[in-house]
Amino acid sequence: MLEVLIFATLNGLVTGFLLFMLASGLTLIFSMMGVLNFAHASFYMLGAYAAYSLSLYFGFWTGLIFAPLIVGALGAVVERYGLRRVHQSGHVAELVFTFGLAFLIEEAVQFFWGRDTKNYQTPELLDFALFTLLGQEFSAYRGFMIAISIGIFIALYYVLTKSRVGIIIQAAITHPQTVANLGHNVPLIFMGVFGVGTALAGLAGVIAGPVLTTFPGMATVLGSIVFVIVVIGGLGSLAGAFIASLLIGLLQSYAIASDVGMPDLLNLLGVSFDRSHPLNDLWTISLPQIAPLLPFLLLVLVLIFRPTGLMGKREE
Amino acid sequence: MLLLKKSSIWIAFLIALVTLPQLFDSILAVSILNQMTIAIVFALSYNMLLGQGGMLSFGHAVYFGLGGFLSVHALLLIEYETMVFSILWIPLIGGLFGLLAGLFIGSFSTHKAGTVFAMISLGIGELIAASSLIFSSFFGGEAGISGDRTFGPLFFGIDFAQNLEIYYLAAFWVFLATLFMYLFTQTPAGRMANAVRDNPERAEFIGYSARRVRFISFCAAGMFAGIAGGLFALNYEFITEENLNAATSGRVLLMAYIGGLGYFIGPIIGAVVLTLMNSLLSNYSELWMLYLGIMFLLTVMFLPRGFAGFIMMHQVAWVRGNMKMLIKPYTLTGVPAALFALCTIALIEMSHTEEEVFHFLGLELNTASSATWIITTVIAAAAFYAVRKSLHQLSEAWDTANAIPKEERA
Numbered sequence: 157m158l159e160v161l162i163f164a165t166l167n168g169l170v171t172g173f174l175l176f177m178l179a180s181g182l183t184l185i186f187s188m189m190g191v192l193n194f195a196h197a198s199f200y201m202l203g204a205y206a207a208y209s210l211s212l213y214f215g216f217w218t219g220l221i222f223a224p225l226i227v228g229a230l231g232a233v234v235e236r237y238g239l240r241r242v243h244q245s246g247h248v249a250e251l252v253f254t255f256g257l258a259f260l261i262e263e264a265v266q267f268f269w270g271r272d273t274k275n276y277q278t279p280e281l282l283d284f285a286l287f288t289l290l291g292q293e294f295s296a297y298r299g300f301m302i303a304i305s306i307g308i309f310i311a312l313y314y315v316l317t318k319s320r321v322g323i324i325i326q327a328a329i330t331h332p333q334t335v336a337n338l339g340h341n342v343p344l345i346f347m348g349v350f351g352v353g354t355a356l357a358g359l360a361g362v363i364a365g366p367v368l369t370t371f372p373g374m375a376t377v378l379g380s381i382v383f384v385i386v387v388i389g390g391l392g393s394l395a396g397a398f399i400a401s402l403l404i405g406l407l408q409s410y411a412i413a414s415d416v417g418m419p420d421l422l423n424l425l426g427v428s429f430d431r432s433h434p435l436n437d438l439w440t441i442s443l444p445q446i447a448p449l450l451p452f453l454l455l456v457l458v459l460i461f462r463p464t465g466l467m468g469k470r471e472e
Numbered sequence: 473m474l475l476l477k478k479s480s481i482w483i484a485f486l487i488a489l490v491t492l493p494q495l496f497d498s499i500l501a502v503s504i505l506n507q508m509t510i511a512i513v514f515a516l517s518y519n520m521l522l523g524q525g526g527m528l529s530f531g532h533a534v535y536f537g538l539g540g541f542l543s544v545h546a547l548l549l550i551e552y553e554t555m556v557f558s559i560l561w562i563p564l565i566g567g568l569f570g571l572l573a574g575l576f577i578g579s580f581s582t583h584k585a586g587t588v589f590a591m592i593s594l595g596i597g598e599l600i601a602a603s604s605l606i607f608s609s610f611f612g613g614e615a616g617i618s619g620d621r622t623f624g625p626l627f628f629g630i631d632f633a634q635n636l637e638i639y640y641l642a643a644f645w646v647f648l649a650t651l652f653m654y655l656f657t658q659t660p661a662g663r664m665a666n667a668v669r670d671n672p673e674r675a676e677f678i679g680y681s682a683r684r685v686r687f688i689s690f691c692a693a694g695m696f697a698g699i700a701g702g703l704f705a706l707n708y709e710f711i712t713e714e715n716l717n718a719a720t721s722g723r724v725l726l727m728a729y730i731g732g733l734g735y736f737i738g739p740i741i742g743a744v745v746l747t748l749m750n751s752l753l754s755n756y757s758e759l760w761m762l763y764l765g766i767m768f769l770l771t772v773m774f775l776p777r778g779f780a781g782f783i784m785m786h787q788v789a790w791v792r793g794n795m796k797m798l799i800k801p802y803t804l805t806g807v808p809a810a811l812f813a814l815c816t817i818a819l820i821e822m823s824h825t826e827e828e829v830f831h832f833l834g835l836e837l838n839t840a841s842s843a844t845w846i847i848t849t850v851i852a853a854a855a856f857y858a859v860r861k862s863l864h865q866l867s868e869a870w871d872t873a874n875a876i877p878k879e880e881r882a
Binding site for chain 2: 192238241242245247248249251252253255256257259260263264266267376380383384387391436437438441445446448449452453455456459460463
């Protein structure tokens with residue numbers, strides 16, 4: 157029981173930190189441009205595929221460094237030549253644009269890399285068990301994933317709150333015109349933030365690709381979950397995104413690892429239903445079965461009862 | 473006279489609906505027409521939300537799918553003789569259930585428009601799509617459920633076994649649904665939906681509850697999506713989880729947006745164009761989804777008001793009788809643009825195909841020789857350059873065609 161709990165916690169943390177790498181870029185982009193980037197998870201997928209291709213020729217570590225750079229550059233191009241133009245047509249058009257972009261990237265990935273799952277492997281260097289606990293191994297690669305994510309979180313936090321660039325970015329979010337009047341190139345800052353945000357998504361893809369498999373549907377699998385996190389955490393709040401990422405990661409991990417379900421609850425209540433009952437599906441449901449549903453349930457509940465999310469600012 | 477003028481377009485629509493399957497009577501054509509009827513109702517119902525009411529939904533397929541599932545269950549009821557009624561009423565059952573789902577979901581999701589609404593619709597869409605796989609006794613799991621439409625009592629001797637018979641049944645409902653959706657835009661509720669879309673605060677100041685106005689549009693949109701789902705169930709006689717998941721929700725957004733959101737006719741254009749692309753292009757190329765994605769992005773970037781908006785842009789020039797001025801500049805830009813598009817498609821297809829000789833528009837392109845590649849690339853580049861160069865004269869001609877004549881200037 158204890159080892160299940162410990163491993164569920166560790167796996168939850170791995171997922172949570174990974175989700176945070178995606179969510180941090182998304183929430184930053186949202187606070188700058190006021191638009192939720194539907195294609196964010198697609199950049200994550202591009203990161204995984206680019207790293208896979210690079211790793212074939214130059215090894216994993218080259219992919220780890222260059223794939224996020226390529227993805228970030230692509231993101232900057234999308235902002236400069238796509239989003240900036242669509243911005244004039246309003247928020248709905250921007251949202252719809254990123255939606256179409258996600259669609260296009262998925263098709264393009266299938267065009268360039270094919271529909272099959274890619275054999276993207278963890279590097280040999282990290283192919284050992286970091287520790288063995290109560291008979292279960294925890295792979296070094298998962299530890300590496302956690303280390304990278306925490307590193308990114310600290311670096312991001314430091315850059316945004318302590319460095320000069322971070323202060324200009326924060327000012328540009330709330331007072332773009334004043335910042336422009338002070339002589340800063342605000343559109344360039346926007347492009348940079350979009351590029352860095354997508355590069356972070358790309359990095360998440362690079363390190364997640366070997367573990368969560370690299371296939372054309374990987375963006376769809378994570379795409380809506382990242383949205384859920386950003387909304388639950390409060391749109392535009394980095395701290396909120398951090399809490400929500402860990403919350404969702406742990407929630408899903410515990411739900412999958414658990415072995416309780418509706419039958420247990422019914423037993424507890426002393427009720428029982430016949431197998432032929434029309435709602436038999438409902439009475440036999442188990443918690444691992446509905447694990448993928450939980451984030452969306454949470455999303456709807458949060459939006460109904462607290463539309464600003466956990467840490468979101470009060471709406472004007 | 474005014475009534476005749478107003479109803480003339482509806483009479484034309486009716487005539488088109490009736491005569492199209494006579495003009496195109498192949499099996500393929502009738503099946504495409506059937507898909508079109510479904511798509512038209514679905515896209516129009518989506519436009520009620522986004523175009524008329526300003527609510528961006530990423531989960532509109534929920535109402536379509538639920539309506540469809542209920543309709544297949546209704547077909548099963550008829551089959552097992554639990555209840556006996558003509559299948560003519562099946563779309564109404566779909567609509568009723570779409571309305572019920574709309575009443576329930578709308579009761580808590582229409583507080584706000586904008587991002588909050590979009591996110592709730594996304595969450596609900598994912599929730600229902602995921603739970604449809606869990607509750608397999610109603611939704612049939614991944615395989616879905618299927619029925620048979622021929623068991624109902626005969627309708628004037630018709631048993632609706634043929635696709636053409638189903639087409640006429642669908643055409644009847646499409647006409648009614650389109651008419652009612654148009655009439656809805658003319659009611660106070662429809663007009664207020666526009667007002668709330670444009671400025672909810674002002675609408676509240678004149679005494680309307682923005683939430684209530686949204687709620688009414690939302691329920692109506694759910695109902696018409698359910699009718700479309702019922703038509704789908706009748707046409708295909710089966711329905712699966714795919715029909716209520718995010719991909720279907722995305723497709724209807726694409727249709728409505730490409731067609732043009734602000735105009736009533738926009739989603740109809742979008743539904744027709746996309747259905748045609750879907751059924752015809754997919755025969756020629758397995759990459760048609762890629763082209764669709766490219767077309768969609770280009771539409772959002774360059775024609776933010778869709779095809780309908782592009783057509784309506786010419787209203788001023790048309791009224792002033794200046795359309796002739798635009799023919800030459802349009803040809804000068806359009807021909808190289810088309811050439812560029814064709815060359816790009818050829819390049820994409822050539823890099824995708826595994827055959828050595830690639831047949832494209834009657835040409836036989838040898839994919840093994842580098843000369844083919846270089847020539848195609850050069851033509852594409854030249855065409856692109858020509859487009860860039862000709863844009864200037866196009867915008868000049870556009871300005872003259874739309875200019876206010878001197879005598880009209882105050």
